[in-house]
Amino acid sequence: MIDIPESFAPGLYIHIPFCRSRCRYCGFPTSDQSDTGRISRYLDAVIMELHGVAPGWNRFDSLYLGGGTPSIVSLPELERLVESVNRHVKLAMNLEFTMEVNAGDVSRESVAAWTSFGVNRISLGVQALDDRALHLLGRRHTSAQALEAVAIIQEAGVALGIDLIFGYPGQTQSDWVRTLDHVASLHPDHLSCYQMTVETGTEMAQQITSGELIPATQDQEASLFRITHDHLTRRGYDHYEISNYAADAGRMARHNTKYWFRIPVLGIGAAAHSFDGRRRWCNAPNAESYWLDIESGRSPIVNTESLNTVDETIESIFLGIRTRWGFPCDRLPPGAGSDGRIRAMRDAGWIREDHGRITATDEGFAVADAIAEVIIAAAGYV
Numbered sequence: 001m002i003d004i005p006e007s008f009a010p011g012l013y014i015h016i017p018f019c020r021s022r023c024r025y026c027g028f029p030t031s032d033q034s035d036t037g038r039i040s041r042y043l044d045a046v047i048m049e050l051h052g053v054a055p056g057w058n059r060f061d062s063l064y065l066g067g068g069t070p071s072i073v074s075l076p077e078l079e080r081l082v083e084s085v086n087r088h089v090k091l092a093m094n095l096e097f098t099m100e101v102n103a104g105d106v107s108r109e110s111v112a113a114w115t116s117f118g119v120n121r122i123s124l125g126v127q128a129l130d131d132r133a134l135h136l137l138g139r140r141h142t143s144a145q146a147l148e149a150v151a152i153i154q155e156a157g158v159a160l161g162i163d164l165i166f167g168y169p170g171q172t173q174s175d176w177v178r179t180l181d182h183v184a185s186l187h188p189d190h191l192s193c194y195q196m197t198v199e200t201g202t203e204m205a206q207q208i209t210s211g212e213l214i215p216a217t218q219d220q221e222a223s224l225f226r227i228t229h230d231h232l233t234r235r236g237y238d239h240y241e242i243s244n245y246a247a248d249a250g251r252m253a254r255h256n257t258k259y260w261f262r263i264p265v266l267g268i269g270a271a272a273h274s275f276d277g278r279r280r281w282c283n284a285p286n287a288e289s290y291w292l293d294i295e296s297g298r299s300p301i302v303n304t305e306s307l308n309t310v311d312e313t314i315e316s317i318f319l320g321i322r323t324r325w326g327f328p329c330d331r332l333p334p335g336a337g338s339d340g341r342i343r344a345m346r347d348a349g350w351i352r353e354d355h356g357r358i359t360a361t362d363e364g365f366a367v368a369d370a371i372a373e374v375i376i377a378a379a380g381y382v
């Protein structure tokens with residue numbers, strides 16, 4: 001039986017676009033946090049936006065502080081933000097409150113404060129457990145700091161998700177197996193294993209262009225993906241989305257699941273994306289343009305897209321096939337299921353039909369985006 005998530009309440013995402021320094025591969029719109037006055041000004045704008053739009057939404061059952069690096073916000077400033085959320089936003093009693101945290105920011109004192117603010121899930125950016133790799137990626141923490149952070153968070157009894165990256169230049173299969181075995185032996189509640197994406201214009205992209213670094217090939221990436229699946233599922237983790245593994249169904253990331261199921265999410269802050277069930281919109285991309293909009297009473301929204309029925313169907317297929325729930329067969333027009341291209345993927349063992357849904361198999365997960373493209377073409381949606 002496929003256990004579809006039961007909650008369809010909306011989620012609230014608040015973006016904190018500040019980092020101490022830029023990782024070598026990252027193209028996210030982030031700002032240096034050297035001037036704490038900038039963070040304060042930004043949070044003023046976030047609180048104003050929140051007050052303006054959040055009351056019009058139904059009760060949220062997930063709150064996600066993402067970045068950037070939310071853990072660089074000082075404790076008094078963070079408390080101010082959370083108090084404001086509690087005062088102006090309808091929150092469910094069983095709220096999942098996740099905060100993204102960099103390993104170098106964790107101390108007993110900070111974790112105790114975050115939990116006193118209501119954080120009950122920490123998404124810890126570990127990325128690698130090898131100091132050479134961390135240096136290559138431009139991360140500020142060491143592997144020893146990451147392990148200490150894990151111990152502190154687990155001691156505090158907060159649900160822990162660990163983020164890792166695979167497929168970085170020079171990474172071998174044995175490097176990755178060692179990392180996976182080590183991380184799994186720590187028994188985190190959740191693991192996100194992201195395939196390396198080197199954004200254009202970043203320091204690492206230049207190193208690749210100049211030949212200083214050799215990127216992983218597609219075959220190497222596919223092998224690392226397969227190794228991840230094999231190692232973590234053997235350790236009992238549920239591979240429920242392409243990049244995500246939960247220790248059990250109760251420990252899946254409720255907030256992230258909303259994106260895959262196209263459940264409404266309100267995004268607050270610079271570059272934050274929102275979805276209300278029919279429309280998607282996003283805010284001004286950087287902190288300065290965002291707070292200038294808010295301070296001058298302008299809407300920070302820079303782009304809105306209304307989805308028609310075909311757009312919605314295409315999204316359901318693209319997002320669904322990346323999860324183990326797949327998408328409902330009735331998303332396809334009558335007869336499309338017997339199209340030769342779809343039959344071929346079924347015969348190859350990449351997809352299957354289960355309880356009225358089309359899902360990717362373990363083999364199919366590795367090529368989920370390509371599968372979605374074929375299905376969408378076969379269904380005549382493009």
Ligand code: SF4
Pocket residue numbers: 018019021022023026027028030067068069102
């Ligand atoms: S990867 Fe994360 S921590 Fe590093 S610069 Fe990008 S947003 Fe900041």
